[in-house]
Amino acid sequence: MAEMDTSGGGGKHKKGPGVKKGKKLSTRVDLTPMVDLGFLLITFFIFTTTMSQPTAMKLILPDNKAKPEEQNKAKESGALTILLGKDNNVFYYEGTLQPNGANFKSSNFKEVRDAIIHKKQTTDTADLVIVIKPNDESTYKNVVDILDEMSINVIKRYALVDISPEEDYFLRKTEGENPPPPASAKTVTVTQ
Amino acid sequence: MARPKIPRKSTAVDMTAMCDVAFLLLSFFILTTKFKPSEAVPINTPNSVAAKIAPETNVVMISLNKDGKVFLSTGDSKNDKDKKAEIIRSVNSHKNLGLSDAEISALVRAPFIGTPLAQLKQQARIPVDQMTGEALPGIYVKDSTNNELLDWMRGVADAYAGMKPNLLLKGDNVAKYPSFRNVIDAFRKNEFFKFQMVTNPESVPMGTDLYRSGKRED
Numbered sequence A: 001m002a003e004m005d006t007s008g009g010g011g012k013h014k015k016g017p018g019v020k021k022g023k024k025l026s027t028r029v030d031l032t033p034m035v036d037l038g039f040l041l042i043t044f045f046i047f048t049t050t051m052s053q054p055t056a057m058k059l060i061l062p063d064n065k066a067k068p069e070e071q072n073k074a075k076e077s078g079a080l081t082i083l084l085g086k087d088n089n090v091f092y093y094e095g096t097l098q099p100n101g102a103n104f105k106s107s108n109f110k111e112v113r114d115a116i117i118h119k120k121q122t123t124d125t126a127d128l129v130i131v132i133k134p135n136d137e138s139t140y141k142n143v144v145d146i147l148d149e150m151s152i153n154v155i156k157r158y159a160l161v162d163i164s165p166e167e168d169y170f171l172r173k174t175e176g177e178n179p180p181p182p183a184s185a186k187t188v189t190v191t192q
Numbered sequence B: 001m002a003r004p005k006i007p008r009k010s011t012a013v014d015m016t017a018m019c020d021v022a023f024l025l026l027s028f029f030i031l032t033t034k035f036k037p038s039e040a041v042p043i044n045t046p047n048s049v050a051a052k053i054a055p056e057t058n059v060v061m062i063s064l065n066k067d068g069k070v071f072l073s074t075g076d077s078k079n080d081k082d083k084k085a086e087i088i089r090s091v092n093s094h095k096n097l098g099l100s101d102a103e104i105s106a107l108v109r110a111p112f113i114g115t116p117l118a119q120l121k122q123q124a125r126i127p128v129d130q131m132t133g134e135a136l137p138g139i140y141v142k143d144s145t146n147n148e149l150l151d152w153m154r155g156v157a158d159a160y161a162g163m164k165p166n167l168l169l170k171g172d173n174v175a176k177y178p179s180f181r182n183v184i185d186a187f188r189k190n191e192f193f194k195f196q197m198v199t200n201p202e203s204v205p206m207g208t209d210l211y212r213s214g215k216r217e218d
Helices: A032-048 A112-122 A140-152 A165-174 B016-032 B078-095 B101-109 B117-125 B148-159 B177-189 B209-213
Strands: A055-060 A079-084 A090-094 A105-107 A129-134 A158-160 B059-064 B070-074 B166-171 B194-201
Touching (some): A055 A140, A079 A140, A140 A158, A140 B177, B059 B078, B059 B177, B070 B177, B078 B101, B101 B117
Antiparallel strands (some): A055 B194, B059 B070
């Protein structure tokens, strides 16, 4: 193998007077900046990594075609109806809606949990059913949030139902709109 | 008294080992990072406390974007793509769309199906990189009497005959409820009573019943 003679001359020779002895430079490099760079990139990758994989929330729909007599009847005393409106507004009432809207309460996503918990504590578990009625102005997020609220509060029976014209009327009225009264509820007067 | 001389030591530390560790970690993070694939239909999903990871096989995903447009897509695996071809073929024969084999395979390659049935031929001609949620009109579901997602779900039922697909609904935060209702109507009428909604994970609020029971729904 080819080898390089690094001994600088025959070895026996002494270095000439003109040849300077090469200064030995240290091979050590300061690695601090490199470490800095390394950790900078690590932090970048840690923060940009999406750790959380999307999760999935189950929803089981009832069969519309089931015969009315086979459907679960909700006891009035155990029912809590939650209505979702625009701009994340939440409204609820217990039992059935009184014609003058006396038991129609407005709320929001923070406070509705207390109403659900209160209802859950004061009602027999077998009777408790929560009816969720989003109106046309509510968003998908609102619906998911309220369904999530059901799992947060461990509500076993709940239903996603279309809003009735009367309820939509009350809801829009409370939101400050001036909707035309529903055909079936022309006599309803709202006391505010 | 003469003090003993304390030899002054250098404060410079050998950085080599630390450098090694830093770059080892760096290479680990670079290799494990999976960059989010750029989505043709950008959707901001809501949060939920559900802890179950969304399935990735036998997936039929209905996307609902912020304008209420509906798109249908399947998983990326070969099996899922085959199912997608079956779905398209089934819809093609039920609705007499007259799609050619080339058009069907073009639609299978497409990231999603996002046009009314009448315009499927046009969608098959659009290059894949130009298919975005903005450009396409979405599957026609606006009207509950003429809900084309019904036909698609029938196709899904045909393609997955005897099996249950993982039906996923991925909706945007600001999508309005009526389009969501039309989508679940289409599910219900084809007897898909179970579906899953894609969400981002969220921690369970303290002091609630679910927090106390300690088990999350999955």
